[in-house]
Amino acid sequence: MSRNLLDTPIEYLKGVGPQRGDLLKKELGIFTYRDLLHLYPNRYIDRTKYYRINELSGTSSEVQIVGKIIHLKIVEQKRGKRLVATFTDGTGEIELVWFQGFKWIKDNLKINEPYVAYGKVNSFNFTYSIPHPELELLEEHKKSLSVAMQPVYPSTEKLGTKISNKAMNKLMTQLVTETYALYNDTLSDHLKSRLNLLSMQEALVNIHFPKSTELLEKAQFRLKFEEFFYIQMQLLIKNIARKSKIKGFQFNVVGEFFNTFYSNHLPFPLTGAQKRVIKEIRNDMGQPAQMNRLLQGDVGSGKTIVAFLSCLIALDNGFQACIVAPTEILATQHFIGISEFAEPLGLNIKLLTGSTKTAERRVIHEELENGELQILIGTHALFEDKVIFKNLGLAIIDEQHRFGVEQRSKLWTKNTLPPHVLVMTATPIPRTLAMSLYGDLEVSVIDELPPGRKPIQTLHYFEGKRLAVWHFIKTEIAKGRQVYIVYPLIEESETLDYKNLMEGYEGISRDFPLPEYSVSIVHGQMTPSEKEVEMDRFAKGETNIMVATTVIEVGVNVPNASVMIIESAERFGLSQLHQLRGRVGRGAEQSYCILMTGDKLSNDSKIRMETMCRTNDGFEISEVDLKLRGPGDIMGKQQSGTLPLKIADLVKDQDILHYARHQAVELLKQDPSLENPDNQKIKQKLEALNSKSTIWNYIS
Ligand code: ADP
Ligand code: MG
Numbered sequence: 286m287s288r289n290l291l292d293t294p295i296e297y298l299k300g301v302g303p304q305r306g307d308l309l310k311k312e313l314g315i316f317t318y319r320d321l322l323h324l325y326p327n328r329y330i331d332r333t334k335y336y337r338i339n340e341l342s343g344t345s346s347e348v349q350i351v352g353k354i355i356h357l358k359i360v361e362q363k364r365g366k367r368l369v370a371t372f373t374d375g376t377g378e379i380e381l382v383w384f385q386g387f388k389w390i391k392d393n394l395k396i397n398e399p400y401v402a403y404g405k406v407n408s409f410n411f412t413y414s415i416p417h418p419e420l421e422l423l424e425e426h427k428k429s430l431s432v433a434m435q436p437v438y439p440s441t442e443k444l445g446t447k448i449s450n451k452a453m454n455k456l457m458t459q460l461v462t463e464t465y466a467l468y469n470d471t472l473s474d475h476l477k478s479r480l481n482l483l484s485m486q487e488a489l490v491n492i493h494f495p496k497s498t499e500l501l502e503k504a505q506f507r508l509k510f511e512e513f514f515y516i517q518m519q520l521l522i523k524n525i526a527r528k529s530k531i532k533g534f535q536f537n538v539v540g541e542f543f544n545t546f547y548s549n550h551l552p553f554p555l556t557g558a559q560k561r562v563i564k565e566i567r568n569d570m571g572q573p574a575q576m577n578r579l580l581q582g583d584v585g586s587g588k589t590i591v592a593f594l595s596c597l598i599a600l601d602n603g604f605q606a607c608i609v610a611p612t613e614i615l616a617t618q619h620f621i622g623i624s625e626f627a628e629p630l631g632l633n634i635k636l637l638t639g640s641t642k643t644a645e646r647r648v649i650h651e652e653l654e655n656g657e658l659q660i661l662i663g664t665h666a667l668f669e670d671k672v673i674f675k676n677l678g679l680a681i682i683d684e685q686h687r688f689g690v691e692q693r694s695k696l697w698t699k700n701t702l703p704p705h706v707l708v709m710t711a712t713p714i715p716r717t718l719a720m721s722l723y724g725d726l727e728v729s730v731i732d733e734l735p736p737g738r739k740p741i742q743t744l745h746y747f748e749g750k751r752l753a754v755w756h757f758i759k760t761e762i763a764k765g766r767q768v769y770i771v772y773p774l775i776e777e778s779e780t781l782d783y784k785n786l787m788e789g790y791e792g793i794s795r796d797f798p799l800p801e802y803s804v805s806i807v808h809g810q811m812t813p814s815e816k817e818v819e820m821d822r823f824a825k826g827e828t829n830i831m832v833a834t835t836v837i838e839v840g841v842n843v844p845n846a847s848v849m850i851i852e853s854a855e856r857f858g859l860s861q862l863h864q865l866r867g868r869v870g871r872g873a874e875q876s877y878c879i880l881m882t883g884d885k886l887s888n889d890s891k892i893r894m895e896t897m898c899r900t901n902d903g904f905e906i907s908e909v910d911l912k913l914r915g916p917g918d919i920m921g922k923q924q925s926g927t928l929p930l931k932i933a934d935l936v937k938d939q940d941i942l943h944y945a946r947h948q949a950v951e952l953l954k955q956d957p958s959l960e961n962p963d964n965q966k967i968k969q970k971l972e973a974l975n976s977k978s979t980i981w982n983y984i985s
Contacts, residue, residue: 352374
């Protein structure tokens with residue numbers, strides 16, 4: 286596209302000007318002609334359909350009615366003035382209401398002339414009203430009725446009062462008329478004809494002014510395809526570049542440590558998924574390029590042994606490895622688990638956390654630098670400048686459910702070449718998201734639990750059933766089991782949380798009295814060592830019940846605990862519920878998760894409860910979560926918000942995503958460096974995208 290005209294600041298478009306221009310910038314981030322051109326309609330209204338007033342119901346949303354204004358009055362109320370017009374079409378009456386700018390409206394409205402009123406219907410006490418309707422004289426409306434489908438553009442409350450949808454349509458007409466000759470294509474002729482895609486020009490014109498439903502669908506497909514296609518192209522090209530650039534240690538030895546452990550010391554047969562994932566990792570590290578792989582596996586899927594085997598590959602090649610965990614408890618658990626695995630191999634493994642004593646630290650620093658220390662496990666203490674490895678070959682980051690990006694880069698700088706990186710997460714990322722963010726090539730998935738686990742049974746109870754739940758707890762405790770009771774944490778109000786938790790705790794202590802029962806409590810206002818003491822008592826079986834806020838979400842391992850009660854479960858998100866549930870089901874016994882909620886549940890809450898009761902599969906849960914919350918909330922704004930998707934929807938358009946990915950893979954197979962003349966348009970667009978570096982900011 287010709288740069289100049291489409292890069293014109295938006296205020297220069299006829300009908301915009303400085304004031305509206307400012308609003309467009311502030312409210313919708315539209316700075317240039319190009320930005321406005323890519324403001325796609327949310328939906329389209331059928332402007333050939335007219336409602337009768339006696340047809341209106343509480344569920345009519347946006348309607349178009351032909352009628353006359355028979356009466357106009359200004360109503361004064363405490364909350365301010367409003368202008369009310371009585372509008373009739375012979376079948377009934379409705380009110381048209383304005384809260385703002387109505388002096389001008391009042392002076393210009395014509396009584397008893399046929400108008401077309403358009404807007405969203407409110408119903409109140411059996412009267413219908415349309416606040417801030419769009420009004421057009423019937424005669425003019427007939428003249429302007431060129432399109433059957435009128436686009437409705439995204440707007441905001443502020444913007445809507447200054448630029449109505451009708452005005453936006455006018456701006457768009459102006460823009461498209463001025464610029465449509467400049468919409469050059471961004472896909473090759475080959476691709477367009479083979480996939481039967483509209484040209485960019487046809488697509489853009491029809492997305493704003495659809496000539497038919499069929500053309501609209503084709504325009505939508507073309508533009509969605511385009512968005513996914515270019516993300517996939519960028520990801521694929523980046524992967525090819527990484528693989529060809531020789532910038533990682535090549536671990537081509539599978540040696541003594543790995544083989545000895547694998548043949549003689551595996552504590553259990555690996556699951557098929559574990560074997561597959563280890564193969565993927567081995568293969569990656571065997572290339573002369575840096576591995577940057579995400580390992581996803583539900584809680585309890587057995588990621589630790591995979592991590593350990595990966596470390597052994599590094600060791601076999603003469604390198605060191607490290608494992609970083611988000612909390613001290615988790616780091617310690619890894620240290621204990623890995624040390625157990627490593628026992629028969631006689632490896633030098635050490636733990637470094639914030640509470641490591643100075644003397645021990647000194648030993649660690651020394652052994653790290655002279656290479657005696659083979660595996661270092663710890664918290665973010667590992668990122669301190671004093672921690673210098675002799676030759677770090679593999680860094681494993683156990684993130685549980687955070688996607689921290691910044692700290693990772695620090696480890697790079699300690700080597701001439703970057704170490705291979707394996708990031709482990711227990712929160713499954715929906716496949717579609719993973720595909721758009723990582724291109725799918727660098728994600729390993731453990732989608733199979735070790736055999737013999739009894740699936741956790743999940744039940745949802747309303748508050749009224751509390752007695753039955755308490756009774757159930759008592760029978761479980763009588764069998765020797767232990768119970769978690771978790772309260773939600775509201776970040777805005779720590780004191781309120783504390784109060785809820787304490788009230789809960791007091792109630793529980795009353796219902797489960799000493800000496801028959803003993804109850805632990807852990808909350809955010811305790812010091813780490815106080816928490817540890819309480820956790821420890823529970824872990825040792827000295828207490829029957831652990832009352833806690835979500836601090837226990839991450840990394841507690843008490844196999845004898847078989848019941849997880851989640852209070853006010855409607856206030857937790859799906860992934861959090863799933864994480865909490867993962868605290869039980871770690872022993873041989875049947876485990877239960879009980880979701881307690883109030884009687885009134887929002888639709889979303891109902892779906893969350895049903896989903897939890899229906900499935901234990903973290904991937905399935907993550908897909909539902911994605912549908913409920915959208916990608917922004919799941920990945921964090923910083924990661925998904927920058928996905929350049931203006932029209933495509935990760936949830937609804939999965940088929941197009943897969944299709945676009947397939948096409949991108951095929952294209953790069955045939956023409957890896959895009960030399961074919963027909964592919965020059967694609968190459969140019971990629972170069973333009975790269976120069977903006979929209980997508981690389983958040984990957985790796
Ligand atoms: P996570 O993926 O949550 O880190 P862990 O690695 O802690 O899971 O494994 C959970 C439990 O399952 C551990 O007790 C571990 O020893 C056990 N485990 C892992 N893999 C297997 C397997 N293939 N067969 C039997 N038990 C296994
Ligand atoms: Mg783990």
